[in-house]
Amino acid sequence: MFKRYFEYNQALLNAQYGVSEIIEHLQTRGEVREDFIRDLIIKRKRNLLVGTGFLSDGRAQSPQCDIIIARDNAPVTSLGQKICLNVSDCKIVVEVKSNLTSQDIKVCNEKAAQIKIMAGESKPLYGIFCYKFNFKKNTLLRRFRFVYDSEIMEYNENPVLAIVYPNIDFIISISDEEEYLENEDIKKQFFLMKNEVTGGYSFFNDYPPIRYFWRLIDGL
Numbered sequence: 087m088f089k090r091y092f093e094y095n096q097a098l099l100n101a102q103y104g105v106s107e108i109i110e111h112l113q114t115r116g117e118v119r120e121d122f123i124r125d126l127i128i129k130r131k132r133n134l135l136v137g138t139g140f141l142s143d144g145r146a147q148s149p150q151c152d153i154i155i156a157r158d159n160a161p162v163t164s165l166g167q168k169i170c171l172n173v174s175d176c177k178i179v180v181e182v183k184s185n186l187t188s189q190d191i192k193v194c195n196e197k198a199a200q201i202k203i204m205a206g207e208s209k210p211l212y213g214i215f216c217y218k219f220n221f222k223k224n225t226l227l228r229r230f231r232f233v234y235d236s237e238i239m240e241y242n243e244n245p246v247l248a249i250v251y252p253n254i255d256f257i258i259s260i261s262d263e264e265e266y267l268e269n270e271d272i273k274k275q276f277f278l279m280k281n282e283v284t285g286g287y288s289f290f291n292d293y294p295p296i297r298y299f300w301r302l303i304d305g306l
Contacts, residue, residue, distance in 0.1 A: 134155055135154075136153065138151065148197070156175045218259070231243050249286070249287075
């Protein structure tokens with residue numbers, strides 16, 4: 087039953103993505119998608135504070151964050167439709183990308199590093215939620231030490247490789263696109279989660295990956 091719910095939930099997100107394509111203004115289109123994800127988070131976990139805005143340690147201020155998730159009773163400074171939150175009260179930052187690019191990941195990694203420095207010991211998780219990405223799945227995963235093994239048709243971690251974006255704690259792709267790799271069609275959806283103990287990542291390739299995102303949220 088729960089698997090079918092997650093399938094429905096992911097299909098709903100992709101349907102909303104498709105419908106919002108009618109919005110010609112790119113910034114507005116992106117904001118509509120962010121709002122939809124925020125609303126789903128609020129409905130699933132009503133004890134969380136969820137908004138868009140900035141984090142601060144009282145001295146420095148972060149760049150704008152698409153989705154900020156904190157405990158419900160965290161003090162908030164309202165800035166119009168945006169919020170400013172003490173970085174120590176933040177649990178998760180989510181950046182929403184309609185079509186993730188290599189440059190997007192680089193910028194997100196730099197932003198995550200800035201936030202983690204501000205946070206000190208109370209480091210919030212920082213991740214990316216993307217509907218699609220515009221390069222090969224193999225290329226993206228290799229930057230997190232995962233390579234495709236054509237013999238067993240699975241991705242495996244190669245500890246010899248460097249982690250290119252070490253400040254990103256998770257990435258989810260719910261893309262319904264496929265790409266051709268090693269004589270088979272590979273779905274471009276997955277969930278990648280950092281393992282704080284090993285410093286590496288756990289990779290989940292089973293459908294639907296949205297279940298792992300919701301498990302992350304449920305754990306707050």
